[in-house]
Amino acid sequence: MFHKLFFYEADVPWILRRSTRTFKDPSECTEELITMLKVNTQVLCLMQHQLCEQSRPFEELKIGYFNQFAKCHIKKLLDIAVCLSETVWSATHICPMLLAYEALMDVLPLIQKFASSESDDFFSNILRNMREAFRKLIGHIKHFIQSNMEKHLDDVAIHPMTCFLICSIKSFGSHRNLVQSTLAPGDNSSSFGHLLYDVITCWKSVLTEHSNIYRADLQRQYIFLLNNAYHFNTKTDGLLDELLSDRQIIKQHDDEFKLLFKKWTESYTEEACTPAKSCLNPNCWWGSQRRSLVAFTSKFNKTFDRQKTWKVPDVVLRQIASGDIYTTETLETTVQGFFEG
Incomplete structure (x- = not known):
């Protein structure tokens, strides 16, 4: 048989x-x-x-x-x-x-x-x-x-390499035990957490360098950086901590992103809004106030015309940016000052 x-x-x-x-x-x-x-x-x-x-x-x-x-x-x-x-x-x-x-x-x-x-x-x-x-x-x-990174279309808010990195991280997340315990074990510089952190650092560096294509328009440059950074953080939230695993690396990553996000948000606000907001001076006499309102409207419309085709896909990011430009309280105080003057 x-x-x-x-x-x-x-x-x-x-x-x-x-x-x-x-x-x-x-x-x-x-x-x-x-x-x-x-x-x-x-x-x-x-x-x-x-x-x-x-x-x-x-x-x-x-x-x-x-x-x-x-x-x-x-x-x-x-x-x-x-x-x-x-x-x-x-x-x-x-x-x-x-x-x-x-x-x-x-x-x-x-x-x-x-x-x-x-x-x-x-x-x-x-x-x-x-x-x-x-x-x-x-x-x-x-x-x-x-x-x-250089292959970027002007009308795309999120760079394809940002999407690629997010997809890569999700793939690693689907095989977390394999990459952490088998392919890159340990807690030294060759561990998976360190390797992934190096990849993210590389992406941030080349993204920042690539944003210089907008150096003639700093407002556009900062919006581009904010769009990509916020999209990356949103799509990898929770998963990234599990993959980086090392507390020190996680803290370093979080601190760096918070610092960059704060820097880019403040820089965007400064470039986009300060020229128009500087026209509003409630402490001057009435004739000057009227001229300042005209100047404010002119500069605001100029900024609006330039930015109206830009895309900020994330609703929360739009709220953060607008909140840095003005709040209801500050706008009400400014307008009230004109009428009381």
Whole structure:
């Protein structure tokens, strides 16, 4: 019976007989490789289990017999594992990489039981390859942000690289245990929290540098920076603390963002509103008050005309900006001063 079940190639499931030679770039066919890796492993586990369940005696003999039969199929699994661990992943392949590594961590313990003849170093090397590839991916992400930051359309409030970074962080969040405990463990400079903080710092730096395309219009520059910073904070709120994990890094990140946000908000208010507000002087005589109102209206309309096509998508950010420009109380006091004068 063993001879019929395990030595005729026609009786071997098709998925085990499928060749991997057609896969030239693993990053472009990750889903197929993951399927082969997981399904083949489960099929082999099931076949071994069925063999051992047929009769209890001679279990060691049957396992040895099975391993000899499955030798070429086990080698195929090892080849896929090595291939995925050695693949160079681009910044646009974060999700496929993480899915591949999750699959590897699931099946490697099972494969290791089949491939008992392989040394422990073989499987340690796979893990080492994964960690090295992950560190390279972090570098690729930073380079991707730097090289694509200049590609910006004037009518887009949120830069595509801000959206890319948010999506990347959400992908890492979906595989938090993998990235923190397996791919970049520890609490030193090579830990995931430090690596992610470096990516965010890189994004802030190149975003600020890129905003200089608006240096002829500082109001537009500060709105651009505020839009992106606020969008990033809103979309990563809560998740980022879990990923950075280290309290010191979290505090440093929060303090830096608060400082930048305060600086950009105050600078925008100064550039956009001070010229118009400076025209309002309730302490001058009536004729001068009228001229100051005319001047205020003129400068306000000029600012409005320039900014009316700008986009501030976030409602809360709009409220913060308008609150810094004026409050109901300050406006009422200013207007009342004109009438009382």
